[in-house]
Amino acid sequence: MKKIILAMTGASGQVYGIRLLEMLKDLESEVHLIVSKPALLTMKVETDKTEEYLRNLADFFYSPSDTGSAIASGSFKHDGMVIAPCTINTASSIAYGIADNLIARAADVTLKERRKLILLVRETPLHEGHLTTLLRLSRIGAIVMPPIPAFYTKPKTIDDIVDHTVLRVLDILGFNVEYHRWEGIAGENKG
Numbered sequence: 001m002k003k004i005i006l007a008m009t010g011a012s013g014q015v016y017g018i019r020l021l022e023m024l025k026d027l028e029s030e031v032h033l034i035v036s037k038p039a040l041l042t043m044k045v046e047t048d049k050t051e052e053y054l055r056n057l058a059d060f061f062y063s064p065s066d067t068g069s070a071i072a073s074g075s076f077k078h079d080g081m082v083i084a085p086c087t088i089n090t091a092s093s094i095a096y097g098i099a100d101n102l103i104a105r106a107a108d109v110t111l112k113e114r115r116k117l118i119l120l121v122r123e124t125p126l127h128e129g130h131l132t133t134l135l136r137l138s139r140i141g142a143i144v145m146p147p148i149p150a151f152y153t154k155p156k157t158i159d160d161i162v163d164h165t166v167l168r169v170l171d172i173l174g175f176n177v178e179y180h181r182w183e184g185i186a187g188e189n190k191g
């Protein structure tokens with residue numbers, strides 16, 4: 001049973017967090033979910049899902065103000081934290097150790113304990129400040145994983161595109177999942 005912390009922040013792409021939560025429900029996992037207020041606003045714009053839907057899928061549900069909860073401490077043992085989607089706002093807080101809410105605090109202690117932190121950062125285009133922030137995050141141990149689609153899988157639907165990214169996240173977290181892995185082009189690199 002893997003313990004996963006999942007946070008959703010107010011970037012476009014709420015479907016990534018929702019799909020991850022749905023897939024984690026079907027896997028051997030215990031999910032600790034934190035949802036920012038802007039995430040709920042963006043979710044309303046982009047999807048027909050509600051906070052109640054998320055609450056029902058998660059094993060534990062927190063608000064960003066719950067900074068006294070167990071997951072705010074490095075002593076909480078878990079198998080990885082994912083922020084999907086991740087705003088530039090939250091990415092910047094984490095990069096500079098500004099832990100004034102539970103999402104940034106749980107991410108900060110995840111990094112200090114050298115656990116996996118996967119950030120599905122979503123913004124475009126990116127200015128130099130954003131790029132510096134992402135470089136800093138990578139250097140302090142985060143896995144910066146913007147949800148950029150792969151087209152070699154020949155996706156037919158938005159669900160295909162979303163699932164491919166979400167399955168890659170689950171793969172990085174160590175779940176035994178199958179997805180379209182690039183196997184090379186037939187005839188290339190032979191003897």
Ligand SMILES: Cc1cc2nc3c(=O)[nH]c(=O)nc-3n(C[C@H](O)[C@H](O)[C@H](O)COP(=O)(O)O)c2cc1C
Nearest residue numbers: 009010011012036038039042087088089090122123
């Ligand atoms: C519909 C909508 C889409 C947004 N998309 C993005 C986005 O893709 N990336 C981003 O960094 N912020 C985006 N924002 C802005 C964030 O929601 C805003 O900066 C918020 O304060 C972030 O707070 P949080 O990090 O606590 O969730 C969007 C806002 C709205 C309403």
